Amino acid sequence: MIICEDNYPAILDEITDFLTDGEVELVFVRAEQMRELNLKERGLDYATDVLSFPLEPAPHFPLGSIVVNLDKVAEKACEYGHGEEDELALLFTHGLLHVLGFDHEKDNGEMRAKEEEIIKKWGLPDSLIVRNS
Numbered sequence: 001m002i003i004c005e006d007n008y009p010a011i012l013d014e015i016t017d018f019l020t021d022g023e024v025e026l027v028f029v030r031a032e033q034m035r036e037l038n039l040k041e042r043g044l045d046y047a048t049d050v051l052s053f054p055l056e057p058a059p060h061f062p063l064g065s066i067v068v069n070l071d072k073v074a075e076k077a078c079e080y081g082h083g084e085e086d087e088l089a090l091l092f093t094h095g096l097l098h099v100l101g102f103d104h105e106k107d108n109g110e111m112r113a114k115e116e117e118i119i120k121k122w123g124l125p126d127s128l129i130v131r132n133s
Contacts, residue, residue: 009085012092015118022063024099026092031071049076050091052098066095082125090125093118 008026016024029037031047039045041053049072054064068091077087093115102111118124 009088011085011089011122015089015093015122016096018118018121019096019114020063020100024096025062025065027065027067028070029067031069034067034069034072037067047072049073050095052095054099054101064099066092066099068092068095080125086124089122090119093124 012026034049034051035045035047037051038048041051047069049069051067052064053067055061057063068088073084073087073091077084080087097111097114102114104111119126
């Protein structure tokens with residue numbers, strides 16, 4: 001289940017329920033807010049597409065937060081020729097997997113394989129890991 005004040009596509013709940021019984025917080029921001037957050041949290045002065053913030057497991061609390069840059073959603077959807085809902089689902093999936101402990105920079109392809117499983121199940125376009133490799 002997603003904790004979010006804005007409207008979001010049902011596919012995000014479906015993906016969450018497929019991967020976990022836990023809850024996650026979903027936050028939408030614009031490019032400038034994401035740039036500021038990325039600089040503050042990671043020391044990188046640019047607007048990235050998605051950031052994840054896992055939390056220590058605790059009863060009655062979400063597993064973590066996923067922050068999605070809506071400007072990047074629109075930009076990448078246009079660039080890759082698919083819908084914004086598909087791009088949002090890709091970014092959300094990537095962020096959720098990080099919240100769940102996956103790390104494509106350190107693992108042996110487990111995160112990429114899990115992303116591919118989600119992509120095939122929901123008929124989504126190429127993952128971020130594939131696009132960036």
